[in-house]
Amino acid sequence: MAALGRVSRALLRSSLVQKRQLSAVAGGHGEQAAKTWKILSFVVALPGVAVCMLNTYLKEQQHQGHEQPEFVPYSHLRIRSKKFPWGDGNHSLFHNSHVNALPDGYEGHDE
Template identity: 45%
Template sequence: MSLVIRRGIRNFAALHSCPKVGKGCNKGAKPKRQACVIGPSGVHPSVEGGYKVWRNISLLICLPLVLLCAYNVATTFKEPPRPKFAKYEYMRKRVKKFPWCGGTDKSFFHNPHLNALPDGYEVSDEEDCGHCDH
């Protein structure tokens, strides 16, 4: 079985050998036969700058598109309005106080403008909370 596999590999290499194998060999040295790898890769015998194409695509196409999208988001995004507070008995339950700040009802990442306490928001809509531009 291994003889069949070796013969198949040898025949494949003979059919798909590179035409420029002998280029750059010492005089009198017999060139080695090698299999061709077609396309830009690290093992291709001639490195002709396939990476330059992808570098140029990245720098000239992808980077400007990312910057354009970032500019679009930065200039057109508007903060959605804060939801109205509705006191439901199943929401915002505090069985025991949080352990930071000597025990408090505020979660660790509390925002007084967006996160309601069990009794309502700390900051009204008209007041400036310092977190956003109104």
């Protein structure tokens, strides 16, 4: 019985030593990985976001030069069976007077 106790203590000590060694090795690797991801964030991610923002801005500037499409009073579009619960009841919640037509045409156009 005493031999079994000695063997179990020896195994326990060796497993603790191995765990300490592994955690010491992993600590250096974690610091290096954090440094790598920090560099990648500044060198790749932030310039990538900046390029996407520039692209969106330039596309929007190009898009603003377009004229309104001609208003065609289709019977199946812009149906108002009851008023909207905001404003005058005729404008949608995210109404854009340049893009969204009302049932009788665009705002500000007298035809």
